[in-house]
Amino acid sequence: SQQGEEDPQALSIQEGENATMNCSYKTSINNLQWYRQNSGRGLVHLILIRSNEREKHSGRLRVTLDTSKKSSSLLITASRAADTASYFCATDHNAGNMLTFGGGTRLMVKP
Amino acid sequence: DAGVIQSPRHEVTEMGQEVTLRCKPISGHDYLFWYRQTMMRGLELLIYFNNNVPIDDSGMPEDRFSAKMPNASFSTLKIQPSEPRDSAVYFCASSLGSGKAQFFGPGTRLTVL
Numbered sequence: 001s002q003q004g005e006e007d008p009q010a011l012s013i014q015e016g017e018n019a020t021m022n023c024s025y026k027t028s029i030n031n032l033q034w035y036r037q038n039s040g041r042g043l044v045h046l047i048l049i050r051s052n053e054r055e056k057h058s059g060r061l062r063v064t065l066d067t068s069k070k071s072s073s074l075l076i077t078a079s080r081a082a083d084t085a086s087y088f089c090a091t092d093h094n095a096g097n098m099l100t101f102g103g104g105t106r107l108m109v110k111p
Numbered sequence: 112d113a114g115v116i117q118s119p120r121h122e123v124t125e126m127g128q129e130v131t132l133r134c135k136p137i138s139g140h141d142y143l144f145w146y147r148q149t150m151m152r153g154l155e156l157l158i159y160f161n162n163n164v165p166i167d168d169s170g171m172p173e174d175r176f177s178a179k180m181p182n183a184s185f186s187t188l189k190i191q192p193s194e195p196r197d198s199a200v201y202f203c204a205s206s207l208g209s210g211k212a213q214f215f216g217p218g219t220r221l222t223v224l
Contacts, residue, residue, distance in 0.1 A: 042204075042217050098144065099213060101154045101156075
């Protein structure tokens with residue numbers, strides 16, 4: 001099964017609201033990454049958080065990591081219509097050099 | 112700087128035909144990944160290379176799929192013969208170092224009729 005599982009699978013909010021997406025994984029990780037995918041495009045790297053970090057910020061993005069619960073969350077504050085996309089978490093675990101991607105959360109931000 | 116370049120962007124072919132997808136990674140990146148994305152199965156890693164050497168091809172679905180990386184700036188993914196179930200979007204990605212951020216190309220949307 002996949003390492004990263006996002007929750008919820010889909011989220012619909014109004015512009016200006018905050019959006020929170022969660023990711024759970026099964027085995028220990030070196031780091032966890034979040035990516036965005038706009039419809040018909042490739043994935044774009046947003047942020048990387050290492051296993052020894054608990055929180056990281058990048059602009060309107062805030063990522064937390066709880067290794068004891070094997071979970072991470074991505075918070076987008078003051079959402080915009082342009083944030084409409086699918087968001088994926090990806091885990092770098094200790095079995096090789098590849099990332100394992102979750103199924104994604106489809107976010108829709110209504111203007 | 113140019114990102115990861117993939118060609119073609121769209122490919123429509125008939126069952127049984129050979130399909131070749133191409134990728135140019137970001138210059139200087141030492142890892143190259145091929146993924147396949149479908150609605151049913153999500154994003155799947157097919158194979159990845161490090162310094163042009165295939166490291167893990169356990170995700171390649173079957174012998175009909177093959178991938179090469181003859182040099183640091185070019186890779187191909189070949190499907191021969193193609194089948195309708197191979198219809199998907201195929202992404203190439205590259206990274207500088209192990210476990211680092213991956214940079215994705217725009218993808219090739221493959222339709223096998």
